[in-house]
Amino acid sequence: MKKLNHIKFTLFIFSFFSVSITSWGQVPQVPREMRFADLTLKLNEQVRREIQLDVDALHKNPTYFKVKLERVNLYMPIVEKELQASGVPTDLKYLAIQESSLIPDAVSTSNAVGFWQFKKGTAEEVFLRVDNHIDERKNIVSSTQGAARYLAKNNSQFNNWMCGLIAYQMGLGGAKSYFGTQYNGKKVIELDRNTHWYFKKFLAHKVAFENQIGKLVSNTGYLEEIQVQGPTTLKAIATNLGVQEAHLKEYNKWTSNGNIPDDRPYSVVWLRSGSAPARPLTNTTVQNNPPSTYQSASINQNTSAAYPKVTGNTQMATQPDQIKVNNIPAIQASQNTSQEDLADDAGIRKGKLRRVNDLSRNDEIEAGGYYYTKAKNNSAEAETHIVQAGETLWSISQKYGIKLSSLKAKNRIREDNRLIPGMVLNLQEHRKRGEEIPILPRNQQSPKPSPGANQPVQTQNQPSPAPNSSNQSTEATMTSAGQSLSHTVAPGENLFRISQKYGVKVDDIKKWNRLSNDNIRVGQKLTINKP
Structure with a gap:
């Protein structure tokens, strides 16, 4: 019996050390050279050892690390999205882990609160509401927007994200006194034992979590x-x-x-519940692109408002064989109608109308909309398109006269919920496997259009779209059904916002309109049955 117990004990000790060795082997090692934002960091041996000690400490307790990693995986897609939208490198996301471990109501000894650990005065400086009723420091979206504003402001003084990050801890005045101008605009930095402790701790979090995000994810949603x-x-x-x-x-x-x-x-x-949409892609790709690539996307956005290009006898656009849209024969719907009626007006079969316009059987025809009567192209004349709020893959494909399947294939994107405002979609070339889709900073997404840029390019006078077209009709109107309303989806709306507007449930809207998922498009008509 004693011999058996001794064997069991020996096996336990062996298993324990095997697990420990395996866990230790998984601890990431600090490299001699790192990329952070747009900086190249060169680390000497002493600073590498210091940072490695912090990395080891973060991985020391596998159970605790896993709990923290689950929380990181939950919040990080939102953090990345907001940093991208603000033009701040997504590498800064590790700062939220360092500050709060992404615990929403974390409070420091100095009374800093929330995901990004703002004190009340600083939070109000970046337009966060903090009072007895609302504390946006605990809101993952608002607080990340505030942190992005603060970090961008700091960086603007140094043109160096390392200095901007350290200013997050020291304050801008303290960082200016500490650094002077020695790092202003510098893109290659050598780190040693004298590097500020806050930045070394940040790099430890980056090393510890960089290749772990996405692992150990629970199937909770x-x-x-x-x-x-x-x-x-x-x-x-x-x-x-x-x-x-x-x-x-x-x-x-x-x-x-x-x-x-x-x-x-x-x-x-x-x-x-369910599988998450693909995480937003980092904006480092956009920032590190050669200037010509970045500028071409911006230039295309200035011209994208000119699509669809409408030519021909635009005064008779609602009649067959009168106009071309993007050089493809098309017709304009004069009123909200059925696919069958529009097909009759165009002189083609209903099946062909549906096929060449990528319509499903239940899609309604919208007044003022342009519909093709011959097949769309596999590529568009424009090279790229900058996604705007409220757009769908279908609306973009119609705008440029590109087949919906081609648009999806070129960008390796299948669902509308993958679209993010500012995303640069290819309209001609196929994106390479694994290639990230760049996302422009918010201030580059919506340049002021030239007068009339919201209208299609015309070669003759064209009548204005019908008053109840999808561009203008965003109000619900009563129908003969009494308590049944017809709602036209406006840009930026989703099923939840519509359900809130009318005091009904999302599932009911889906049932009334025979929707198999939550995807809706701008201009789509939804039936709302008021209780």
Whole structure:
């Protein structure tokens, strides 16, 4: 018996050390050279050892590390998206892990609060609301937007993201005194034992988590963000989403009493079941591109408003064989109608109309919309398109006269929920396997259009779209059904916002309109049955 126990003990010790050795072998090692934002960092042996000690400490407890990694995986897609939209390198995302471990109501000894650990005064400087009712430091979307503003402001003083990051801890005045101008505009930096401790700790978090994000992910779902305009409550939103109020309170600790005011839209997040959409791609790709690549995308955006290109007898656009759109024979719908009626007007079969316009059987024809009567092309005349809020893959394919399947294939993107405003889509060349889709900073996404740029290019006078076209009709109108309403989807709307507007459930809207998923497009007509 004693011999058996001795054998068991020996096996236990062997297993314990085997697991420990395996875990230790998985700890990432600090390299001699690193990339951070647009900087190249060269590390000597002493600073590598210092940073490695911090990396080892982060990995020391596998259970604790896994718990933290699960939280990182949950919030990081939103953090990346907001940094991208603000033009801040997504490498800065590791700062949120360093500051709070992405715990929404974390409080430091100096009374800094939230995901990015803002003190009240600093939070208000970056336009976050902090009072007895709302504390946006605990809102993952708002606080990340605030952090991006603060980091971008710091970087503008140095043109160096290392200095800008350290200024996050020291304050801008302290960082200026500490650094002077020695690093201004410098892109290759040698790090040694005298490198600021805050930056060394940051690099430890980057090394520790950089290749771990996406691993050990539970199948519990993903965080989805919805924009809510109050006044309303988490309880009312929970009812529409079909979740418990406690669920929303867990992920939205920024509203102390569950009430959402009406001073501005607020971002509410909730844990949605299923597989998450592909994570937003880093904007480092855009920033590191040669200037010509970046500028060509910006130039294309200035011209994209000129599409669709409409030529021919535009005064008779609603008649067959009168106009071409993007040099493809087409017809303009004079009114909201059925596919069959428009096909009759165009003199083609309904099946062909559906096929050449990538329509499904239940898609309605919208007044003022252009519909092709012959097949669209495999490529567009324009090289790229900058995605705007509210656009869908279908609306982009129609705008340029490119087949929907070709647009999807060229960009390796299949679902509308993968689209992000500022995303640069290819319209001619296929994107290489594994190639990231660049996303322009927010200030590069919406240049002021030239007068009339919202209208198609015309060669003759063209009548204005019908008053109830998708560009103009965003209000619900009563129908003969009494309590049945027809709602035209406006840019930026989703099923949740529409359900909130009418006080109905998302699932009911899907049932009334026979929707198999949550994807809707601008201009689409939805039936709403008021209770």
